[in-house]
Amino acid sequence: MLYQKYEVAQTLAEALSLLESHNGGNVRLVAGGTDLILQLHERILSAEVLVDISRVSEMRGIRQDGDELVIGAATTYAEIYHSSLIQNHAPLLAEASKKIGAVQIQNMATLGGNIGNASPAADAIPCLYALDADVVVASPNAERRIPVAEFHQGYRKIDLKPGELIKEIRFAIPPEGTGTAFYKYALRKSQAISVVDAAVCLKIEDGVIRHAAVALGAVAPTIIRSPEAEAVLIGEPPSEDLFARAGEAARKDARPIDDIRGSASFRRYLVAVCVSHAVRSACERAVR
Amino acid sequence: MTGDKQALQKEKLIVGTPQTLRETDFDPVGKSVVRKDVIPKVTGKAIYAGDLHMPGMLIGKVLLSAQPHALIKGIDISAAAAVPGVKAVLTAQDIPGENVFGIAIPDQQVLADRKVRFIGEPVAVVAAEDAFAAEQAVSKIRVEYEPLPAVFNPIDGLKPGAPLVHEKGNILYHTKVRKGNIEKGFDEASVIVENIYRTAGQDHAPIEPEAGFSWIDAEGVLNVFTSTQYAFRDRRQIAVVLNLPMNRVRVANMTMGGGFGRKDDVTTEILVALLAWKTGRPVRLVYTRHEAMLTQTHRHPTYVRVRTGANKEGRLTAMEGVIYGDTGAYSSLGIFVIKKMALHLGGPYYYPNYKSDSFSVYTNNPIYGPFRGFGVLQAAVSHEGQIDELAEKLGMDPLEFRLKNCLRPGLSFSTGQVMTEACGIGATLERLQQYMVENGLSFERPQEVSA
Amino acid sequence: MDENNLVKMTLTVNGEEVSMMAKGGRRLLDFLRDDLHLTGSKEGCGEGECGSCTVLLDGHSVLSCLTPMERAIGRSVVTIEGVGSPTNLHPVQAALLDEGGVQCGMCTPGMVISAIDLLQRNPDPTVEEIIEGISGNLCRCTGYKKIIFGIQHAAEELRSSGRTGMVKEATR
Numbered sequence: 001m002l003y004q005k006y007e008v009a010q011t012l013a014e015a016l017s018l019l020e021s022h023n024g025g026n027v028r029l030v031a032g033g034t035d036l037i038l039q040l041h042e043r044i045l046s047a048e049v050l051v052d053i054s055r056v057s058e059m060r061g062i063r064q065d066g067d068e069l070v071i072g073a074a075t076t077y078a079e080i081y082h083s084s085l086i087q088n089h090a091p092l093l094a095e096a097s098k099k100i101g102a103v104q105i106q107n108m109a110t111l112g113g114n115i116g117n118a119s120p121a122a123d124a125i126p127c128l129y130a131l132d133a134d135v136v137v138a139s140p141n142a143e144r145r146i147p148v149a150e151f152h153q154g155y156r157k158i159d160l161k162p163g164e165l166i167k168e169i170r171f172a173i174p175p176e177g178t179g180t181a182f183y184k185y186a187l188r189k190s191q192a193i194s195v196v197d198a199a200v201c202l203k204i205e206d207g208v209i210r211h212a213a214v215a216l217g218a219v220a221p222t223i224i225r226s227p228e229a230e231a232v233l234i235g236e237p238p239s240e241d242l243f244a245r246a247g248e249a250a251r252k253d254a255r256p257i258d259d260i261r262g263s264a265s266f267r268r269y270l271v272a273v274c275v276s277h278a279v280r281s282a283c284e285r286a287v288r
Numbered sequence: 289m290t291g292d293k294q295a296l297q298k299e300k301l302i303v304g305t306p307q308t309l310r311e312t313d314f315d316p317v318g319k320s321v322v323r324k325d326v327i328p329k330v331t332g333k334a335i336y337a338g339d340l341h342m343p344g345m346l347i348g349k350v351l352l353s354a355q356p357h358a359l360i361k362g363i364d365i366s367a368a369a370a371v372p373g374v375k376a377v378l379t380a381q382d383i384p385g386e387n388v389f390g391i392a393i394p395d396q397q398v399l400a401d402r403k404v405r406f407i408g409e410p411v412a413v414v415a416a417e418d419a420f421a422a423e424q425a426v427s428k429i430r431v432e433y434e435p436l437p438a439v440f441n442p443i444d445g446l447k448p449g450a451p452l453v454h455e456k457g458n459i460l461y462h463t464k465v466r467k468g469n470i471e472k473g474f475d476e477a478s479v480i481v482e483n484i485y486r487t488a489g490q491d492h493a494p495i496e497p498e499a500g501f502s503w504i505d506a507e508g509v510l511n512v513f514t515s516t517q518y519a520f521r522d523r524r525q526i527a528v529v530l531n532l533p534m535n536r537v538r539v540a541n542m543t544m545g546g547g548f549g550r551k552d553d554v555t556t557e558i559l560v561a562l563l564a565w566k567t568g569r570p571v572r573l574v575y576t577r578h579e580a581m582l583t584q585t586h587r588h589p590t591y592v593r594v595r596t597g598a599n600k601e602g603r604l605t606a607m608e609g610v611i612y613g614d615t616g617a618y619s620s621l622g623i624f625v626i627k628k629m630a631l632h633l634g635g636p637y638y639y640p641n642y643k644s645d646s647f648s649v650y651t652n653n654p655i656y657g658p659f660r661g662f663g664v665l666q667a668a669v670s671h672e673g674q675i676d677e678l679a680e681k682l683g684m685d686p687l688e689f690r691l692k693n694c695l696r697p698g699l700s701f702s703t704g705q706v707m708t709e710a711c712g713i714g715a716t717l718e719r720l721q722q723y724m725v726e727n728g729l730s731f732e733r734p735q736e737v738s739a
Numbered sequence: 740m741d742e743n744n745l746v747k748m749t750l751t752v753n754g755e756e757v758s759m760m761a762k763g764g765r766r767l768l769d770f771l772r773d774d775l776h777l778t779g780s781k782e783g784c785g786e787g788e789c790g791s792c793t794v795l796l797d798g799h800s801v802l803s804c805l806t807p808m809e810r811a812i813g814r815s816v817v818t819i820e821g822v823g824s825p826t827n828l829h830p831v832q833a834a835l836l837d838e839g840g841v842q843c844g845m846c847t848p849g850m851v852i853s854a855i856d857l858l859q860r861n862p863d864p865t866v867e868e869i870i871e872g873i874s875g876n877l878c879r880c881t882g883y884k885k886i887i888f889g890i891q892h893a894a895e896e897l898r899s900s901g902r903t904g905m906v907k908e909a910t911r
Contacts, residue, residue: 001420034802544843545845
């Protein structure tokens with residue numbers, strides 16, 4: 001058996017109380033299951049109890065709350081890229097969602113799962129870094145809200161205590177004049193883990209970039225921001241020369257490793273390519 | 289007309305109304321024929337070996353060697369045998385006949401006895417009531433290994449004092465091809481190009497991993513229904529290992545989910561037959577993708593050094609090459625794949641003088657065997673590289689250079705065989721030339737690859 | 740073996756109600772193949788790469804090798820066995836057959852399900868969209884071209900007859 005017991009939570013309170021009742025035991029949450037079931041099957045992880053949170057209504061769907069967008073942790077990538085709220089306000093997240101696995105994976109896998117799995121090559125997380133998103137974590141007594149960059153503490157290490165779960169993701173709706181973009185380089189177009197990816201969110205006022213957030217995936221133990229690239233962009237009008245310089249600057253922040261998908265030097269080269277592509281698309285969208 | 293209607297009409301013609309059949313009905317040339325196997329395949333009703341089941345069926349699972357080269361000092365199966373639901377845990381000692389098989393020469397052990405030669409070599413095999421019990425049992429088999437120095441490429445394998453994969457030495461086979469006078473050929477050359485080429489291994493990755501299903505029928509015949517390219521050779525080898533007369537073994541080829549050469553070899557057949565024979569129960573053994581990649585054959589990695597000469601007129605004068613093919617721990621078809629590579633090292637071009645040597649070498653890598661292309665693919669990497677470089681040095685168009693040198697009827701191949709037919713390279717290149725002229729295309733090597 | 744973790748599997752499979760006790764803690768693929776003997780869904784890789792285990796869960800394509808079986812409780816599962824019969828093929832099946840998009844057949848069930856999932860959402864896909872729609876399904880034999888042609892033709896056939904790709908409607 002991959003696990004002994006399967007419990008289905010219908011509400012957030014139920015999910016939290018199921019977590020609490022099995023506290024101390026080997027209990028894991030399952031949303032899409034695309035990472036977890038594989039890891040259980042290959043005996044990389046073990047679990048006695050699975051708590052299914054895929055039907056918890058408070059953790060599903062995308063909505064606007066004042067000047068914020070809220071994405072439930074159990075929302076699938078197919079739901080994200082079909083959402084007009086996301087397409088209108090954070091198109092980079094729609095782009096990234098389409099690049100994750102293939103159709104079947106997008107129908108199953110969830111944003112909360114991607115955050116919890118905390119892979120440094122995750123595709124959706126750089127977008128959240130670029131959007132300055134917060135992770136909302138729930139426990140039976142309280143909720144806490146943590147910036148996504150602080151939530152990811154290290155290589156596959158997250159700020160989640162026993163009994164807690166990732167409830168939702170929140171970020172401020174980017175103001176008028178903002179452009180966002182995601183660019184991924186992988187060995188195949190689908191079903192491929194990123195060699196490098198870049199997410200960009202920037203705002204243009206009077207023809208000059210006033211705000212810039214550049215996030216990189218698969219080049220460090222966690223997703224990172226590139227302060228070097230951001231510094232190059234801010235205060236400048238968009239130009240091909242600027243896109244190239246931003247890409248070059250981002251290479252200074254990358255700390256890639258050699259692995260089966262690419263060497264460190266290839267990755268450092270790709271950082272410039274991915275960042276300049278993403279910055280160009282973001283600028284085009286900002287002025288439109 | 290949709291396919292189902294077509295198929296139904298065919299069905300009716302052949303099965304339903306024999307009096308209307310004419311001889312031409314059996315002539316498929318020029319007609320759209322619905323393959324017999326396609327309707328079961330599109331509807332999911334085709335039965336592959338891994339789809340078979342019977343009441344009382346057990347699930348087989350194999351323990352694969354974790355060491356590339358090691359002596360087996362002992363195997364403790366007690367904890368595995370004690371797992372509830374486990375019906376058999378078999379090692380080399382339990383084999384009733386000879387512990388040997390091999391598609392070309394019998395050099396491979398069914399279950400490793402005393403020594404393992406690659407990571408992924410079967411060491412023990414388990415049958416249990418379900419997949420989880422089988423998996424648990426395999427994880428509880430304790431093998432005590434004494435690691436030996438190992439060799440991981442054919443060039444190291446030929447060095448004096450290299451670890452011996454087999455006692456008889458690491459050279460499995462040496463092929464020599466000689467034609468004309470190689471010294472004279474290079475004397476006549478005004479341009480000579482010499483290079484080293486290396487090609488990597490490759491997995492066939494058929495979507496269906498290896499699968500076999502075995503049971504003893506009411507007449508005492510051992511049946512093996514399997515995913516194989518060669519049922520009769522499997523049958524002969526099963527009989528030897530199980531010490532059974534051939535008429536007690538029946539092998540049937542199920543719908544096969546892709547082979548591409550690797551299912552030419554024995555895969556699960558002997559192991560699943562052994563489990564069924566020992567337990568008296570039907571047994572199904574299906575490899576996971578991971579197991580299949582470890583334990584089955586792959587495409588040969590090769591190391592090639594080749595020298596090719598051409599004269600000022602742009603005619604090839606000579607080619608000389610040496611090939612080191614990594615055949616892994618056992619021969620499989622490593623004799624023939626690497627032999628063929630020696631013949632085809634020059635490609636579809638005419639060389640008046642030709643000399644090649646190929647060595648198929650044992651290493652402690654996974655087994656390399658037949659894979660469509662059969663050595664010719666690896667050769668193509670080097671002969672096309674050589675031809676391009678020669679054309680460049682001669683200042684000739686690469687297509688022109690090829691047309692001038694390609695094999696045509698009346699010219700001889702590396703073996704001296706004079707081509708009389710089935711030699712379409714010239715016509716193909718001429719069509720290509722015509723197409724390029726019509727479309728204003730020319731050969732240009734891209735200087736920069738954009739990411 | 741643990742005999743205690745029996746679960747009640749109540750669900751709809753290929754339009755029929757299923758209600759049975761089964762050993763829990765397994766993948767949906769194992770339940771379909773081993774318990775219901777619906778062996779049309781294949782296991783090519785067991786890790787979500789090849790797509791040959793694709794089934795529809797509440798109408799959406801999912802990988803049954805990464806789905807816990809209990810997730811299907813109270814839901815509807817469609818496997819290749821529920822798509823069309825030899826005498827009443829779904830247009831996707833008929834088109835794959837006509838175009839020569841079937842060779843060893845191991846990827847075919849998953850490929851058919853993915854194509855249906857695509858045509859349900861997008862009745863008039865471009866070639867690019869077809870490629871994207873089946874990008875989660877690997878085929879080692881055909882080189883994909885004939886599969887893509889087949890799906891194009893199936894889409895035309897469905898549109899010209901005014902039907903959707905939905906299994907019930909397409910095989911009506």
